Amino acid sequence: MDAIHIRGGKALFGETRIQGSKNAVLPLMAAALLIEDVCMIENCPCISDVYHMQQLLNGIGCKVKCTGHVMTIDARNIEEDIMAGENVTGMRSSIMLLGAMLGRVGTITMDYPGGCVIGERPIDLHLNALRKMGVSILEKESCFTAKVRTLEGTVIRLPISSVGATENIVLAAVMAKGVTVLQNAAKEPEIVTLCEFLREAGAVIEGIGGSSLIIQGGHALHGIRFRVPSDRIVAGTYLMSVMGTGGHIFLEDAPIAQMRSMLKVAEEMGAEIDISREGISVIADADKRALSYLKTEVYPGFPTDMQSPLMAALSTARGVSVIEETIFENRFRIVDQLKKMGACIELQGNRQAVIVGVDSLLGCEVAAEELRGGAALVIAGCMALGETVVTNRHFIERGYEDICRDYQNLGADIYIG
Numbered sequence: 001m002d003a004i005h006i007r008g009g010k011a012l013f014g015e016t017r018i019q020g021s022k023n024a025v026l027p028l029m030a031a032a033l034l035i036e037d038v039c040m041i042e043n044c045p046c047i048s049d050v051y052h053m054q055q056l057l058n059g060i061g062c063k064v065k066c067t068g069h070v071m072t073i074d075a076r077n078i079e080e081d082i083m084a085g086e087n088v089t090g091m092r093s094s095i096m097l098l099g100a101m102l103g104r105v106g107t108i109t110m111d112y113p114g115g116c117v118i119g120e121r122p123i124d125l126h127l128n129a130l131r132k133m134g135v136s137i138l139e140k141e142s143c144f145t146a147k148v149r150t151l152e153g154t155v156i157r158l159p160i161s162s163v164g165a166t167e168n169i170v171l172a173a174v175m176a177k178g179v180t181v182l183q184n185a186a187k188e189p190e191i192v193t194l195c196e197f198l199r200e201a202g203a204v205i206e207g208i209g210g211s212s213l214i215i216q217g218g219h220a221l222h223g224i225r226f227r228v229p230s231d232r233i234v235a236g237t238y239l240m241s242v243m244g245t246g247g248h249i250f251l252e253d254a255p256i257a258q259m260r261s262m263l264k265v266a267e268e269m270g271a272e273i274d275i276s277r278e279g280i281s282v283i284a285d286a287d288k289r290a291l292s293y294l295k296t297e298v299y300p301g302f303p304t305d306m307q308s309p310l311m312a313a314l315s316t317a318r319g320v321s322v323i324e325e326t327i328f329e330n331r332f333r334i335v336d337q338l339k340k341m342g343a344c345i346e347l348q349g350n351r352q353a354v355i356v357g358v359d360s361l362l363g364c365e366v367a368a369e370e371l372r373g374g375a376a377l378v379i380a381g382c383m384a385l386g387e388t389v390v391t392n393r394h395f396i397e398r399g400y401e402d403i404c405r406d407y408q409n410l411g412a413d414i415y416i417g
């Protein structure tokens with residue numbers, strides 16, 4: 001398969017517009033399933049995860065169409081309650097359809113969801129919460145069946161603030177009888193977007209943006225038109241690119257309010273950041289400062305999805321940086337690839353990485369193994385002297401609409417070949 005080629009070693013200059021958010025749009029597509037009507041989703045990113053979700057919805061009887069960046073979801077008819085195959089097993093977000101299908105038709109049989117190989121990623125929190133709402137679940141080896149006659153509102157306390165479990169519970173709760181109180185809910189911006197979407201469609205949800213959500217179930221939902229916010233992780237990827245290479249870039253439509261932790265880190269590394277209504281301007285020197293210690297955290301902390309892009313940028317920083325990964329237990333998969341390019345990184349267990357900045361990376365062939373790690377290798381390619389070839393680009397295309405176009409806008413010498 002064609003790979004991404006980058007002739008790196010030069011600063012980035014230019015501007016690019018940030019696409020709609022992957023992690024926001026996927027739960028919205030699941031939410032549209034709850035609505036016996038037509039929804040229009042604007043600023044929808046053209047990425048393979050969205051395409052797979054579209055296939056899943058079409059497979060059960062919805063009519064989903066995408067024209068440019070506008071998606072229309074007609075969920076007036078649901079004909080199937082079985083979801084299987086690659087669209088489910090290849091994408092973690094397929095699990096969102098569990099809460100949505102239970103809310104809409106009260107039953108679903110699905111293969112266990114897949115997604116990036118960044119850790120165990122079990123679904124026990126999702127299943128346990130739904131059981132509390134009255135759902136019976138029969139788990140088999142490769143699939144499970146969930147059934148409920150009437151979803152019951154209840155009090156649920158999540159032991160971990162899981163993003164996906166919070167989204168699933170919200171989806172089920174808006175269709176439940178009575179009130180659901182969700183404690184220790186995740187507060188990620190994508191959850192706020194989901195709640196706002198549902199509220200506009202007629203749901204009653206209080207506490208949006210906080211760690212306790214109160215959902216009054218059973219309100220009739222109607223079709224709406226809704227705009228997906230820009231992707232904070234895509235914007236963060238390009239932010240970390242210019243931190244790696246140096247230069248001056250402008251990220252149009254970047255979701256500034258959601259990026260505080262990343263902007264703070266970039267400033268600590270020496271960037272000059274200028275924020276305006278239109279987006280973020282970043283001026284950076286290739287000679288950047290190391291970070292003595294940074295840990296990934298739930299929102300509003302530094303996102304785990306930005307950990308690999310940050311590591312790539314820090315690989316040529318002045319001094320020693322330490323990164324601790326607190327969310328997923330297997331998220332340092334790019335270390336070997338970065339070392340192949342000349343980086344000096346030592347892992348201490350699977351949760352901590354020590355990065356000793358080197359003068360420069362050297363281009364070579366590297367393989368993407370998952371989405372954000374793959375994007376981080378593109379960053380490393382932009383930083384490295386000579387040519388870098390990043391294979392397995394399908395991982396990157398799960399979340400980046402056209403990463404080459406965006407980097408070309410930023411002045412990089414990058415192409416698919």
Ligand code: UD1
Binds near residue numbers: 186328
């Ligand atoms: C979502 C994001 C992903 C991001 C992650 C953390 C989407 C499509 N994906 O993933 O990009 O990196 O949030 O911000 O939005 N856990 C369990 N049992 C469960 C569920 C989760 O133990 O049933 C654990 C996970 O293994 C992980 C932690 O909880 O260690 C957080 O995971 P979670 O917040 O659920 O991540 P996702 O929703 O999968």
